[in-house]
Amino acid sequence: MLDLTGVPVLSILLAVPLVGAILLAFVPGDRPQLVRRLALLIALVTFGISLAAVLAFDPAQSGYQLRETTSWIPFFGIQYDLGVDGISLVLVVLTTLLSWISILASFGPIQSRVKEYMISFLVLEVGMLGVFLSLDLFLFYIFWEIVLVPMYLIIGIWGGANRIYATVKFVLYTLVGSLLMLVALVATAFSYQVATGSWDGAFSVEKLVGFGFDPTLQLFAFLAFFLAFAIKVPMFPFHTWLPDAHVEAPTAGSVILAGVLLKLGGYGFIRFAMPIFPDAARDLAGPIIVLSLIAIIYGAIVAIVQPDVKKLIAYSSVSHMGFVTLGLFAFQEQAMQGAILQMVNHGLITGGLFLCVGIIYERTHDRTIAKMGGLAAKTPIWAAAFGFFIMASVGLPGLAGFVGEFLVFLGTFAVDPLAAAIASLVMVLGAVYLLWMFQRVAFGEVSDFLKGLGHHLTDMTPTEVLTLAPLAALTIVMGVYPALILDLITGPVNELLAALGPATTGMLP
Amino acid sequence: MSLPETMPYTGWRWDDLVFLALAGVMLGSALLVVLSRNIIRSGLFMVLSFLGLAGIYALAGSPIVAAAQVLVYIGAISVLILFAVMLTQSKAGPAALVFQRQAWIAAIASVVLLGLIGASILLTDFPAAEALPTVHETREVAFLIFDANVFAFEVVSLLLLAAVVGGIFIARRDESADEEGA
Amino acid sequence: MSFFAEAGGHAGHGPELADPTAQLLITLLMAIPLAGFALSVILGRRLGSRPWVIAVPAIIATWLIAMFLVWQTLFVGAYGEYGITFTLYEWIPAGQFRVDANFLMDNLTAVMLIVVTTIGMLVHVYSIGYMSHDPSKWRFFAYLNLFMFSMLLLVLAGNYLLVFAAWELVGLSSYLLIGFWYHKRSAALANKKAFITNRVGDVGFALGIMALWTTVGTLNFTEVFTLIPEKVAGGELGPVLMAGICLLLFMGAMGKSAQFPLHVWLPDAMEGPTPVSALIHAATMVNAGVYLVARSSPVFAQSAGALLLIACLGAFTAILAASIALTQKDIKRVLAYSTLSQLGYMFLALGVGAWIPAIFHLVTHGFFKGLLFLGSGSVIHAVHEEQDMDRMGGLAGKIRITHLTMLIGTIAIAGIPPLAGFFSKDEILGETFKFGVYEQAFYVLFVVGMIVAGMTAFYMWRLMGKTFYGKSRVDPHVEPKIHESPWTMTLPLILLAIPSIGIGLALGWPLGDSTIKHWLEPVFHEAEVTLGRELPKVQLFGIDGILIVIAVSVATLGIVIAAALFGIGRKDGRSETVRSLTQRIPFGPALYRASFNRWYFDDLNHLLFVRFGGVVAESAAIFDRAVIDGIVNGTAKVTQGAGDRIRRIQTGKVQNYALGIAIGLIVISIVLLFVVTR
């Protein structure tokens, strides 16, 4: 236990990357190596601070901790209000971890406009952390939108051939959702003001949770929030931006996109949409579960025939994130814990997968599965690492993916066995698309295309191993000892369930 | 030294007369600024207009503002503009090209705007006392600037600095491009 | 810990808490192979030409510890009738759902340990010789250790979820080992097929676990086994639900133990190196399903309907696989289908409630099938990686040890007394027949079992005849180079031959009061009581004697026919006779083709899952691009089109905009001034 009373840890957490980004702006751009190292240092320091926050956090206590509250726009009761509970803390650490890994992973691939790239990344980190830390809806919204800008740049500037299409699609999609959310957010605050006669707390999560809004408002506001978050998650049928964005994004961008950005949606459900509009959430749980099931199965089926490794993993993300929404809207303790666990695990595993793909792309400048083959012979360490993360993604027990997935199944089963049965089909489908891809990429004879590369096709460098090692280690740790996270999230999950009220059994129509 | 309070015959106060004269000069030259087809002439009329305004400030009892008006607008900005005119006026455009095609709409809009503002001014019953403007002491202004509002003052100075640097940066000749050209 | 409190609550029935030494030993039992795996992987190529220096000693140490534990459990009885249990740590603490990493060491586990560690160790030793020419053999030994770890975890696990975890790890290990020669496309396809087919079963297993948890709220074996009967007795658990739970769990067993229709992966698993086949088929993976059902006997005993289905499926798999084994040309494929068939026996036994014979057969089968596989590996090694029996023949004199040991294995599997297979198979068939009193259908199953017994004897001798006897059909280039395998390979063969001869007699005599019965009685007692199928006393000169005589005659008949057709000693097989016989039987050629093509299951699967599934996936992908993304892009297009027309207003001239602003401002002001205020 680290005593940090009086130290604004969370503000420091936000300030370090922000100040770092500003500092980087003053480093001469013609010294890319210095820029890279500085950026890595900043990200590592941020990571360290987030670990300090973990140490200072007391899992036994309920409610938000490390709270920092300052009035910001007093007229509307808007506050600069930061705080963490177990759920956000876990995601914060995930963010800081993946951030430095992504920056390290960008050392090789990013050769142009390094400074701008690193600045974008650090600003992105600020945005993501802000989303997880904000306890004020308005502040949350601002961070939510901040995230968009650097990601837009990262895909649009350092992306692949079709990057403009992808990045515009990404931004438009997300904006549609978030603008509706803004409307809903303001409407909620207004109706709070009307009901209480005061703006105090009209944007404060704590005040709004359990306020008991009018059912009609709940319905429409929830739908607006739902759209924003569902697009981010992404849920079927709002998922089509994801494959494009992933394919065009640079490796590190994909890592962050899959690892953290998708989680913003899930987190939004947990922190805002569900507890503030519990009745609407309950009423709409059935359709949302159906959508989740479709996403799980459909994503897996579509993934099977994807010709591009990254696209395949993108669709697998659709499938895996389906578990998150399924778990959340099952309104059941284990399912919800599983969903949160799944968010973290998906971040680790898919991050690892994208890093692996990036490493091979670095060497081949191609991701077409059909052109690969026999990589296990050419690059054994790489193949082992890739196989490891694939197995984790398939949900092998002992690795991270399993526990979350199983808890979601289990909790869903307790509520609705049929839904669990449908969802569990993905155990087979997941194995089908991932192993088939792995077989075509890594096994068999070395393909002519790869032979043509000759000795350019080297195995992983120590730096690349260094980017993957922490993810791999955590994947094992989370699989063998998930209590690390479960102990943190059990309390918040129960509070959330208490705020939501009892589950309605038999969600499926 | 002892002029009568009011003008002979008309009974108008001298102040009013001066005010009217200055206002006339100011508005007239302002009109000439926008109507003149020669840009240099526009610039010069602008100086005249500013001068008129400075006079009005002085008349209204704000000598500091009047002085600043002369210094900043006539001394700095007008000169700057005239320099810019000279820098960019290598080929004087044909007279027909001075106004946009939308000029007549703009004229109508401006008149309507004037009418609207005028109407709202006249329709509004300002609570302010119809007292004779008092002359503000320079001392008072100084205190306000350098004491009460010193932070804003510093910000403004920073802004000016930034503007100067930025101006230089923007207008600077791109040396590499020049070398290529040469 | 509620676990121990519960266990204590049913005094005399639950297992006891393990003492620290036992805890340490059980932990080590799993830790050593895991460490061996980790070390081998980390050191990898640096281990040089003798990469087994870590893996093999690790497994020998494991075996020693296992034997000590077995001795303590079965012979000394140090751990009581119901075994011992301990918790290593809390694995998944998710609110009400708590799963520990806890372990159960009882008599059943001990019996499993004998099979797993002994055969596993011998396979390790054998691999030293067999893999000596492979450049990346360090990988092989690492995987073998992982396999051992997974399997040990599986048999030691004290709750369903941990079994499931081990279950999947076994799947992973088999995936790695089957695909060991990953550059071969067939190997890469086979390991994928194995993993995915297993996964299909695992879905059922996982759902079964969830169903168990939602009904009883725990996954610990000891608690489940007391709570399920209570709930059934209390009427909380209806027969349909109970059967559902059982069948879901059984689905997992079907996958791992390759029961119809999930049997397709096992023959393909032959793509791995032969020691792997031995390990998968004899010692480890396929036994997992049998173990699971046996372990869950108190649960399964609650649903006679589910058990009947299991028995039928077992019998069907047995005869189906045997019919395929009759015609295969690949020596390892014959053995693979023979494994399927024998597993069918085990499930038949489990289904009729003959728990102990099932495990007994698992043990004996483990030894002789391990022997046969390793023997076949030795044969393949001798004839330079040739697996087609049509290109063998007359090897008996050239590789004597291999021949002799395989002969022992063949007689053992055929069920000729007093070798191992006889005792276990006879018990299975006997109990099936005798339980016919309770369930008429068992008589039919008994007949099927008898037919399969005859077929087994027949195809095994066919294998022997084609491989070892008669004239040589070996490639003339290879012929002079045929040689016996090195001692690291023959020693395991000899060591496996000994139990193949003697273990049946050692454990299965006297009939009806055998050692293994004493060992396993406490484990299955509850299930037997629940089922209420009482076994009449053994009448060696009554019904049992008759059954034995029938069984032995059928087996002998099978061998005799096969010997006549496929040769014995120097006598060559009569392939002409075989052909003409096939022609004369009605539908003979068609049946032969069907059998040879494995009843077209692979083609059916290909059509159903690869072709049809591919079409579905492809259309889903097109749907995704065309419809879902199409709607999105369509919206974008419409917006863009509208924007394009509206854009004409946008001249790009600042002043136009400014004028617009000004006019807008004016309009707003007018409205405010003259409309709103009025």
Place this chain on the structure above:
Amino acid sequence: MSQSLDAYLLLAAGLFAIGTFGFLAKRNAIAMLMSIELMLNAVNLAIVAFALFTPSLGAQGSVIALFVMAVAAAEATVGLAIVIAIYRNRRTPLVDEYASMRE
């Protein structure tokens, strides 16, 4: 008349309207900038006038006016710099030829 707020404000309004017209109608970027200066001056005049007739404000009005002038100076600097920079690229001070922001 010089003691009436309305007079000052009307004067400012006139100046502002003239400035508006100039900004909207002129084609020369520098002329537009001049128009902007006129409008700024109009605003300044209004501020000063308001301050004069609101005794509680004291000298605040003058101070605000001074600040506005400073900012206007900054604006003029940057604006002119931009005009010069564009002129250097386009060789024309006429704004309607600066249309590359259209697409």
